[in-house]
Amino acid sequence: MQKKSSFREIRYGEKRKKILQSAAKLFARKGYEKASLEEIAACLKLTKASLYHYVKSKEEVLFLIQLDALEEILAAVKQVMQSGLSPSQKLKDIISKYVELVTQKHIIGALRQQELILPKKWRNLIIAERDKFDNECRKIIQEGIESGEFKSKNWKMSYMATIGALNWILKWYSPQGDLSVEEITLAMTDFILMGFGVEEQQVLAQVIE
Amino acid sequence: MQKKSSFREIRYGEKRKKILQSAAKLFARKGYEKASLEEIAACLKLTKASLYHYVKSKEEVLFLIQLDALEEILAAVKQVMQSGLSPSQKLKDIISKYVELVTQKHIIGALRQQELILPKKWRNLIIAERDKFDNECRKIIQEGIESGEFKSKNWKMSYMATIGALNWILKWYSPQGDLSVEEITLAMTDFILMGFGVEEQQVLAQVIE
Structure with missing residues (x-):
C-alpha cells in the first residue's frame, strides 16, 4: 500500500512538473497577465477540471515556478559552498548559475513577474527562500573580504549592485x-x-580555466 | 496679446507641474495601481473636470513624471559631457545624479512602474529619451576605453550591469x-x-575630492 501511494505521488509530481513547464512557456510567450488557466489546460490537452487537481490558480502556478527556480539556484549555491574553492571562484560559479537561470527561455516570463502580485503566504515563502540565497552569498563575500581577495568597502551594497546587474x-x-x-x-x-x-x-586566470 | 498668452502658458505649465508632483507623491504612497485620477484631483482640491484641463488620464500623468525624470538626468548628462572631466569622473558624476534621482522619495512610485503599461506613442517617447541617455553614456565609456582608463572587455555588458545595479x-x-x-x-x-x-x-582620489 505504501509503495503504491509513493508511486502515485511520483506520478502526481511529474505531472505537476509538466504543467508548470508548459505554463511557464505560455507566460514567456504571451506574458503572465494575458495567459489564463484555461489556456494552460488547453496546451496540455487537459480539461480545466483535471488541471484543477494539480493547481488551483494562475498565481499558484507562478508561485510554484518561481519557487522551483529559487530552489534550483539554492541547490547550486549549497554545492558551491561545499566545494572548497576560493571565494572569487565560488562567486564566479554562482554568477554563472544565476545567468543560466535568468536566461532560460521557458521561465523568463514567470521570473519577470514580481512576487508582489502573489498572495502573502506564498510571497513570504519566496522571500524566505531568497533570504537563504542571500545568506549563502553573504558568507562567500565575507570569506572573500577576510581572505583579502575582495576589497569591497561596503559589501552589502556591492551585493545589491551584483543582484541588480544580474x-x-x-x-x-x-x-x-x-x-x-x-x-x-x-x-x-x-x-x-x-x-x-x-x-x-x-579574474583572467579563472576565465581561462 | 502674445505676452498674455505666454503668461498663461507659464501658469498652465506651473499648475501642471504641481499636479504631477502631487500625483507622484500619491503613487509613492499608495502605489500606481491603486491611485486614481479622482484622488489626484482631491489631493489638490480640484474637481476632476478642472484636473482634466491639464491631464487626461492616469497613464498620461505617469508618462509625464517619467519623461520629466528622464529629461532631468539627460540635462545632467549633457552638462557632464561638456565638463572636460576625465571619463571616470564623468561616469562618477552620472552615477551620482542617477542615484539621486532613483532615491527621490516623491517619484519612486512613478519610476517603479514599467513603461510597458503606457500607450505605445508615449512608451516610444520614453524609449527615445532613454536611448539618448544611453548614447551619451556610451560616449563616456568609449572615451574611457580609448584613454586606457576603463579596462572593460565588453563595454556594452558593463553598461548593462551598471544600469541594472542602479x-x-x-x-x-x-x-x-x-x-x-x-x-x-x-x-x-x-x-x-x-x-x-x-x-x-x-577611484579613491575621486571619492576624497
Missing part, C-alpha cells in the same frame, strides 16, 4: 538576441569580480 | 531605511568604477 538581465535579455549566454556570463563575471576588487589576473 | 535601487531602496543617499552613491560609484577596471587609487 536580475536586470531579465529586463533586456532576449533568447533571439545576438548575445550568447556564455558571453553574458563571461562579461558579468568580469564586471562583478572586478567590482569586488578581485585582481584582474585572478 | 535601476535595482528602485526595488530595494526605502527612504525610511538606514542607508543614506550619500552612502549608496559612494558604494555604487566604488563598485561600478572598479567593475570598469578603473584603478582603485583613481
Whole structure:
C-alpha cells in the first residue's frame, strides 16, 4: 500500500512538473497577465477540471515556478559552498548559475513577474527562500573580504549592485538576441569580480580555466 | 496679446507641474495601481473636470513624471559631457545624479512602474529619451576605453550591469531605511568604477575630492 501511494505521488509530481513547464512557456510567450488557466489546460490537452487537481490558480502556478527556480539556484549555491574553492571562484560559479537561470527561455516570463502580485503566504515563502540565497552569498563575500581577495568597502551594497546587474538581465535579455549566454556570463563575471576588487589576473586566470 | 498668452502658458505649465508632483507623491504612497485620477484631483482640491484641463488620464500623468525624470538626468548628462572631466569622473558624476534621482522619495512610485503599461506613442517617447541617455553614456565609456582608463572587455555588458545595479535601487531602496543617499552613491560609484577596471587609487582620489 505504501509503495503504491509513493508511486502515485511520483506520478502526481511529474505531472505537476509538466504543467508548470508548459505554463511557464505560455507566460514567456504571451506574458503572465494575458495567459489564463484555461489556456494552460488547453496546451496540455487537459480539461480545466483535471488541471484543477494539480493547481488551483494562475498565481499558484507562478508561485510554484518561481519557487522551483529559487530552489534550483539554492541547490547550486549549497554545492558551491561545499566545494572548497576560493571565494572569487565560488562567486564566479554562482554568477554563472544565476545567468543560466535568468536566461532560460521557458521561465523568463514567470521570473519577470514580481512576487508582489502573489498572495502573502506564498510571497513570504519566496522571500524566505531568497533570504537563504542571500545568506549563502553573504558568507562567500565575507570569506572573500577576510581572505583579502575582495576589497569591497561596503559589501552589502556591492551585493545589491551584483543582484541588480544580474536580475536586470531579465529586463533586456532576449533568447533571439545576438548575445550568447556564455558571453553574458563571461562579461558579468568580469564586471562583478572586478567590482569586488578581485585582481584582474585572478579574474583572467579563472576565465581561462 | 502674445505676452498674455505666454503668461498663461507659464501658469498652465506651473499648475501642471504641481499636479504631477502631487500625483507622484500619491503613487509613492499608495502605489500606481491603486491611485486614481479622482484622488489626484482631491489631493489638490480640484474637481476632476478642472484636473482634466491639464491631464487626461492616469497613464498620461505617469508618462509625464517619467519623461520629466528622464529629461532631468539627460540635462545632467549633457552638462557632464561638456565638463572636460576625465571619463571616470564623468561616469562618477552620472552615477551620482542617477542615484539621486532613483532615491527621490516623491517619484519612486512613478519610476517603479514599467513603461510597458503606457500607450505605445508615449512608451516610444520614453524609449527615445532613454536611448539618448544611453548614447551619451556610451560616449563616456568609449572615451574611457580609448584613454586606457576603463579596462572593460565588453563595454556594452558593463553598461548593462551598471544600469541594472542602479535601476535595482528602485526595488530595494526605502527612504525610511538606514542607508543614506550619500552612502549608496559612494558604494555604487566604488563598485561600478572598479567593475570598469578603473584603478582603485583613481577611484579613491575621486571619492576624497
